[in-house]
Amino acid sequence: MMSTFLVFCLPFLGALVAPALTRRLGHNAAWPLALVPFGIFLHFLGFNAEIARGEVVTGGYAWVPAYNVSFSWLIDGLSLAFLSLISGIGTLIVLYAGGYLKGHPHQGRFFSFILIFMGAMLGLVASDSFLMLFVFWELTSIASFLLIGFDHEREAARRAALQALVVTSGGGLFLLAGLLILWNVTDVTQLSLLLSYGEEVRASPFYLAIFFLILGGAFTKSAQFPFHFWLPNAMEAPTPVSAYLHSATMVKAGVYLLMRLNPVLGGTPAWETVLPALGGLTLLVGGVLAIRQTDLKLMLAYTTVASLGLLVLLTGFGTEKALAAAALYLVAHSLFKGALFMVAGILDHEAGSRDVTRLAGLRRAMPVTFAAAVLAALSMSGLPPFFGFLAKEEVYAALSGGSLRALAFTAAAVVGNGLMIAVAFAVALKPFLGPVVMAPGSRHEAENLHEAPLLLWFGPLALAVKGLAIGIFAGFTHAVLTSPLASAIAGKPETVSASAVPHVGAALVLSLVTLAFGVLVYLGLARARAAAGRLVEDIGWGPDRGFDQAMRGLLAFSVAVTRFVQPGRMGVYMTATFLAIALALLLPPALYGEWPDLPLWPAGVPFHELAIMALALLGVGAVLAANNRLTAILALGIQGFCVAVIFLLFGAPDLAFTQFMVETLSVVILTLVMTRLKLTPRDHRPFGRKIADAAVAIACGLGFSLYLLKVVQGRFDTALTDFFNLYARTIAHGSNVVNVIIVDFRGTDTLGEIAVVMITGLAILSLIRIRKGRAAAGAEREANP
């Protein structure tokens, strides 16, 4: 168990050392770094025997036991297939990146990002606990943001990165909500336990909410229509990223989620309608858009969209055959798409262009790449004995049937697959056949064109050969890989038995029709491209442009909100603050009917007390009404001294003395400063403003009055007072209780107060010094220009 935990940490450790290692070894750091995914691959290979027997490996540690949250993993046929693909293809990608980004100043950073991404992806497909699933899900979004925006100096890359992040991590929030509802409905937080709650979930009144929220997560991640637009844009990333993210990993995460939850959520009318319908639509849209492109990577990207649509279609179709077909196609697609992306990268790297119309005749110069491309394309086209053939046969066997529904989906699959065949041939044949055509501005002259280095061609060739090998040894493949995979998707034991030998039947006929259609489109590719282009132009608006509009709208909205709450006028802030205070004081008693009782006018108040209070109010009134500031300051002094006298009259001589001192100082300092300022004497406010300000002020005053009245009408707890009276002399040996509290009982508080005064003094001093220093510097500048 410990070793599996360490394996999940390994990519992150690799990411930590990658930059330093690359500084030391240059691009050859790819070799030691590739050992990380390769080691992981070997580790999970060790699980094969157990999984093939139909067992499930779980493990993990408690994380937040109080909330039933754990760091735990679940390895069954589905997880293991993904783990093997991610680590296996990851090994080749790391090597390929070593060659592709050779000499790039940030190659170390790139290795780091791709290993982080790999770690996130491994964690995602192995997660058992919901929280871990979500955390890794969002981590893949963040890592893909870094990878897609790797060339951050180009705006297109920044846009693509942001788009991928917004779409996929936004979808992640849907996923989180869906998982939380699932948790609420079933009271379990682990996928392995959830699998036995299928009946309850499907019968729950929240089923549709869960369904659509999970779909929101899966469809954004797996680029299903209408969220497909971020995937082709992500081609701004360096090719190793495209080959990795868009073959076996990132975009398959959504498919993984659907497959994982198929035993729980599947089998309902909603599942079997929405998934195949949107999947089929995505398949067709992806196919048409792929034909339209001339950029090799974009062509492949759109076929990836189409393939993901096919996978979603199959997952939602619901029959055992369809799930087996999904399992087969998942594996086949990861292999051939990874290889073809890498081939496109090699062409870009060596021949200087990715435009299919500008490349031709490279077969002699680059025979190995050509071989890899053809092998991968044949698998993509579904020709025997490649693995893609098995997948396609199974797809047709699963979909074909008498009903109208089956017929519609079969037609969609035939058209989609046909378009993909055309693209596969275009990518694998066009650049290599015919006379040599050099792209203008390419790095090499025609005669200098040569095969890519080992680091580059090894990956695609390995994947392409693997696609052939597992097709030929289909029996073995099914036993260790696809049967457990299909079983995990279905939630019950399944045996996949498709073989590489063609059988006569409906599936073969459909395959031949597809192939014929594909070849036809390939031969008329230029015309098909023009037709698809016209179609897209006629539609005009697309979700990609919609994304820009949404982002601009969001920006305009946030600017408007910011301008509204932060107008930069102090009056607005102050009014808002005091309004809030008044409401906080007046609303609760109004809502709960807790107004104070009507008080009686106090009898027998001595005249001098009334007089001094009246004098204080007179001072306050004079401050408000003062014609010039000097009068206002003096009036301020009047109220201050009156407050001091009030303290004196009501048993607080210490307060009175301090108040006298502070008021005197305040008035003197204020007067000194005021005489230095040349200011307009009066406070001009427009009449309306005056009324509004007065209303706020009166509300505040009223609020404080009522609040205080309520307080003094309540019971008075004298515990603290008694304490101080009791111990002032007996413990602290002082007779003035107030002073004892200040210097003894609350001595630390007083120390803090002294510190505040000192810091204020320092701040004042430095504020004044700055001015002097700046003036001196200015004089110096004038003296020595």
Added chain:
Amino acid sequence: MTELLFVILIGLFFAAAVYLMLSKFLVRVLLGVVLLGNAVNLLLFTAGRILREVPPIIPAGHDVPVALTANPLPQALILTAIVISFSFFAFLLVLVYRAYQDLGTDDANEMRVAEPENTPGPPTGY
């Protein structure tokens, strides 16, 4: 219920302080801050209940106060508050003074160095 007088006095102090602080002229705001300090001190004083003319002092030869005295706890708190609010006032005063020296006004609405009028929005590109 002598407290009623204090309640009215304090309400008026608060209202006046808030009205002054809503002014755009910083000197007025400063006067408001001083008034607010007094209002809060009186509020604390009143919340500890009012008692006339008996300071909380223990007579010689006794261990505890012999008669009922004024509440010492609010007094201790207010004593601290007076000093702190004076520091606050002094600091604000210097800030206003320096602002006037550098900006030539004490009108808060004309001080727009940090938040200029008609700031352009953030860039709309990526």
